[in-house]
Amino acid sequence: MRLFDVNDRKAVAEPAPAVRINGVEISRAAIAREIQNHPADTPGAAREEAARALAVRELLLQEARRRGIAAEARTDETGRTEADEEALVRALIEADVAVPSPTEAECRRFYDTNAERFRSADIYEAAHILFAAPREDHDAYDAADSAAREAIDRLRADPDRFATMAADLSACPSGKTGGNLGQISTGQTTPEFEAALAAMDAGVISPEPVHTPYGVHVVRLDRKIAGRALPFEVVGKEIADYLADAVFHRAVHQYIAILAGRAEIEGIDLKRAEGGLVQ
Numbered sequence: 001m002r003l004f005d006v007n008d009r010k011a012v013a014e015p016a017p018a019v020r021i022n023g024v025e026i027s028r029a030a031i032a033r034e035i036q037n038h039p040a041d042t043p044g045a046a047r048e049e050a051a052r053a054l055a056v057r058e059l060l061l062q063e064a065r066r067r068g069i070a071a072e073a074r075t076d077e078t079g080r081t082e083a084d085e086e087a088l089v090r091a092l093i094e095a096d097v098a099v100p101s102p103t104e105a106e107c108r109r110f111y112d113t114n115a116e117r118f119r120s121a122d123i124y125e126a127a128h129i130l131f132a133a134p135r136e137d138h139d140a141y142d143a144a145d146s147a148a149r150e151a152i153d154r155l156r157a158d159p160d161r162f163a164t165m166a167a168d169l170s171a172c173p174s175g176k177t178g179g180n181l182g183q184i185s186t187g188q189t190t191p192e193f194e195a196a197l198a199a200m201d202a203g204v205i206s207p208e209p210v211h212t213p214y215g216v217h218v219v220r221l222d223r224k225i226a227g228r229a230l231p232f233e234v235v236g237k238e239i240a241d242y243l244a245d246a247v248f249h250r251a252v253h254q255y256i257a258i259l260a261g262r263a264e265i266e267g268i269d270l271k272r273a274e275g276g277l278v279q
Contacts, residue, residue: 019051019267021058030054048268055268059259061085064092097251102243110239111232118230121186124197125223127162127179132171132215144216148209151218155205162205162220171215179220186227190214197221 019026034050035043064071071091073082082090111118129151131144151169155162163178170179186194196210196219206219260270 016047016051017267019055020265021055022062022264024058024062026051026054026058051268052270055265055270056256057085057089059256059263059265059270060089060092062263063259064088067092067095069095093252093255097248097255099244099248099251102240102247104236106243107236107239108232110243111235115229118235120227120230122198122227123225124184124221126181126184126197127166127220127222128172128174128181128210129162129166129170129179129218130172130175130215131169131217134215135213141216145209145211148216148218152205152207152209155218159205193217193219197224200224 016028019031031047031051031054034054035046038046038049038053040046040049065088069088069091071084071087073084073087074090075081129148131147131151133140133144135141147169151165155165166175166179169175172179174181184194184197189197190212192212193210196206196217200206200219200221202221202224204221206217206221210217210219256270
């Protein structure tokens with residue numbers, strides 16, 4: 001029976017190469033099970049990341065066993081207990097990867113150069129009128145935009161009608177309270193809505209409709225409370241933990257690269273190994 005024509009222009013997928021670390025093969029079944037932990041744009045990319053993670057794991061386990069490292073499984077604050085192999089990998093990393101703690105001076109330099117990251121969230125008191133429409137329904141979305149523009153024109157003449165119009169026109173439950181959304185802080189609304197609030201002055205109704213995945217909004221900003229810089233004393237420990245974690249991950253990647261350079265590796269490139277294994 002003819003399976004395929006050699007002249008057929010359709011690409012024939014070749015099986016992925018076997019992955020071996022110092023002669024130990026990572027089974028295709030194990031890679032298939034691991035794929036669920038590595039979402040990617042394509043199945044091939046997901047398989048490659050899964051294979052890389054398992055190869056790194058095997059590399060570290062082989063080193064731990066070669067060194068005769070013993071490890072006792074630990075239980076974390078959620079009650080989850082390490083598997084024996086997880087404990088071995090952890091003990092190996094603890095033994096071989098030394099990471100200095102960041103100094104206060106280093107933490108303060110990071111604080112000074114990233115000041116915008118250490119501010120309390122802006123707070124807004126706002127109201128809106130929602131003309132609901134799914135973005136993928138272009139006709140409905142255009143109709144919602146037209147209705148919002150008409151509402152803005154009416155409000156220019158009589159801004160005090162906002163609550164009444166919200167009660168009559170808004171598709172949001174907040175319409176029953178005049179469109180009032182209460183206090184909103186950063187991250188609580190869609191990026192588009194948040195950007196509109198950030199660009200508005202208090203006491204103003206949006207001059208243009210605000211478009212979000214939920215539909216088209218007429219927005220009134222009643223009050224804006226700007227976030228304030230958080231003092232170093234409040235965020236110093238968070239910065240120290242962040243810097244220590246970043247240094248730790250770089251050190252682990254370098255350690256893996258050293259082990260990979262001494263190992264016989266087939267079917268995978270561990271020069272790009274960035275783990276997902278050691279957290």
